[in-house]
Amino acid sequence: MPASVRQHYELYPYPDYPLFASVRRRDTYANNLDALWSLFNGELAPAPSRRILIAGCGSFAPYPFALANPDIAITALDLSDKSLRRARLHCLLHGISGVDFVPGDLCDPGMTPGPYGFIDAYGVLHHLADPQAGLRALAARLGEGGILRVMVYSHYTRREEDSIRRALRLLQVRDPEQVRGMVRRSGKDSRLRGFFESSDEVASRSGLADALLHPQVTSYRIDPFLELVAESGLTPLRFAHHGALPEPEREIARIRALEAEKQAPGNFVLYLGRHSKGPCTGPHGVFRLNPCLATALATWRLGTLHLPGRLGHKNAALNGAERGFLRRFRNPVPAADLSPTELARAGDYADRLLLMHSRS
Numbered sequence: 476m477p478a479s480v481r482q483h484y485e486l487y488p489y490p491d492y493p494l495f496a497s498v499r500r501r502d503t504y505a506n507n508l509d510a511l512w513s514l515f516n517g518e519l520a521p522a523p524s525r526r527i528l529i530a531g532c533g534s535f536a537p538y539p540f541a542l543a544n545p546d547i548a549i550t551a552l553d554l555s556d557k558s559l560r561r562a563r564l565h566c567l568l569h570g571i572s573g574v575d576f577v578p579g580d581l582c583d584p585g586m587t588p589g590p591y592g593f594i595d596a597y598g599v600l601h602h603l604a605d606p607q608a609g610l611r612a613l614a615a616r617l618g619e620g621g622i623l624r625v626m627v628y629s630h631y632t633r634r635e636e637d638s639i640r641r642a643l644r645l646l647q648v649r650d651p652e653q654v655r656g657m658v659r660r661s662g663k664d665s666r667l668r669g670f671f672e673s674s675d676e677v678a679s680r681s682g683l684a685d686a687l688l689h690p691q692v693t694s695y696r697i698d699p700f701l702e703l704v705a706e707s708g709l710t711p712l713r714f715a716h717h718g719a720l721p722e723p724e725r726e727i728a729r730i731r732a733l734e735a736e737k738q739a740p741g742n743f744v745l746y747l748g749r750h751s752k753g754p755c756t757g758p759h760g761v762f763r764l765n766p767c768l769a770t771a772l773a774t775w776r777l778g779t780l781h782l783p784g785r786l787g788h789k790n791a792a793l794n795g796a797e798r799g800f801l802r803r804f805r806n807p808v809p810a811a812d813l814s815p816t817e818l819a820r821a822g823d824y825a826d827r828l829l830l831m832h833s834r835s
Contacts, residue, residue: 479690480602484555487651487684488534494565503543504767505785505828508593513831515712515748516620517755524592524618528552530581531599534561540595541571543767550575552587582612590618597626597744600703601693607706614707614749623709623747626716628694631739635670637694640687651683697730700743709747716744719787721826744787754825760834761807762821768829772802785828804830 504510508527512520525547529536532551541549551574553559559576566574579586581596582603594613603609610625617623630637648654661668676682695703704711711723718740720726733739764772771780779792793801800817801824810832813821825832 481554483684483688483690484533484553485557487681487688488555488558488561489681489685490533490535491679491681492535492565494561494568497569498539498542499771500542500767501771501780502783503539504765504782506540506543506595507765507767507828508544508547510765510767510828510831511593511622511746512620513833514754514825514828515622515746516752517760518752518833518835519831520592521620523590524620526550526589526591526593528587528589528591528594528613528616530587530594530596530613531602532558532562533598534558535565536595536597537562537574537576538565538569538571541566541574542569548575549573550577550587550591552577552579552581554578554580582609584612584615587616589616590621591616592618592621594621594623597624598742600625601627601695602689602691603693604691606693607703610703610707614709614747617709617749619750620752621749622712622751623749624715624744625747626742626744627700628692629700629739629742630694630696631734631737632741633692633694635666636674636686637692639667639670640689640692643687649688651680651688654683654687695743696734697727697743701727704745704747707747709749710751712746712748712751713786714743714745715786716741717787719744721786755832755834756822758810758813758818760832761809762804762813762825763807763831763833764801764804765829765831768801769805772798772805782829786826788827790827801829 508525509519512518527540527544527547527549529540529551532553537549537551551562556578559578563576577587594617596613600606600609613623643654658668658671671677676686713721714723714726720729730740779794780798781792782790784790800820810818821830822832824830
């Protein structure tokens with residue numbers, strides 16, 4: 476990892492959420508290891524796979540991952556000491572302990588050896604000098620049946636940011652306040668002002684620096700991204716960016732059609748697997764409630780339950796009847812005990828990670 480990238484995050488830890496910003500456990504349901512393992516392997520994660528690596532964890536991710544997985548060993552790896560200190564402090568302020576914070580480069584094979592059942596590399600590979608080496612290093616740490624989530628910048632989503640970033644680099648602009656000064660002096664129809672008015676990310680100092688002043692950025696079209704994935708030896712399991720179709724082949728075709736029109740669905744989010752067994756389907760096995768939802772569904776309260784969207788789609792608010800249905804699965808329910816209508820309904824909730832469908 477270039478020293479310039481390490482220095483960037485020492486100056487601008489990212490993201491810079493307030494230390495007292497809290498997350499409800501129910502909103503972390505899509506980070507639960509058993510839910511993900513059930514979706515892609517049709518079973519609960521076995522003991523050797525109950526380990527999570529957050530590679531390039533930044534200043535915040537360890538907190539929601541630990542909240543979602545209180546009984547799982549979690550390692551948070553980052554090259555920035557300042558980001559790790561802030562991530563550790565955020566966890567401590569919210570009563571989270573047990574996360575192992577490790578400073579280092581994810582490309583170093585001696586750091587955080589596997590196997591891990593789940594590795595998260597969200598917004599990381601595109602900041603490496605050699606993304607291919609980085610993905611191979613992460614794949615080497617993944618155990619059998621393991622799952623790796625990656626997010627990389629897509630070319631057509633990032634075109635304006637990348638253009639501005641290159642211009643600022645040529646002008647040797649290196650400080651967020653210099654950029655803000657340029658915006659204040661720019662005309663009302665300038666591209667720079669237009670970008671600032673349309674982007675939420677530049678509202679904060681670290682967000683502006685990450686978007687426009689980062690020293691190492693690669694943006695991908697879908698086919699070069701797929702070539703990167705193929706080199707890792709891992710299998711695409713599911714895209715999870717906004718509007719993604721559940722079958723990877725169909726989503727790839729959709730993205731190619733968008734790119735032919737110089738469009739993109741947003742940055743690419745993809746789950747990859749090593750020898751995944753596939754989901755449990757049909758009237759087999761048992762259904763369980765995602766443990767992150769247990770408290771939220773514990774009482775009969777009026778109104779609806781709102782959960783954040785995951786796996787590429789928004790979740791509709793859960794009304795009383797839907798919450799009542801999900802409560803039935805606080806203890807395992809054999810799929811064979813469900814009517815065809817109930818089985819289809821439970822399968823839909825399992826596909827959205829609200830329930831877990833496993834062979835035993």
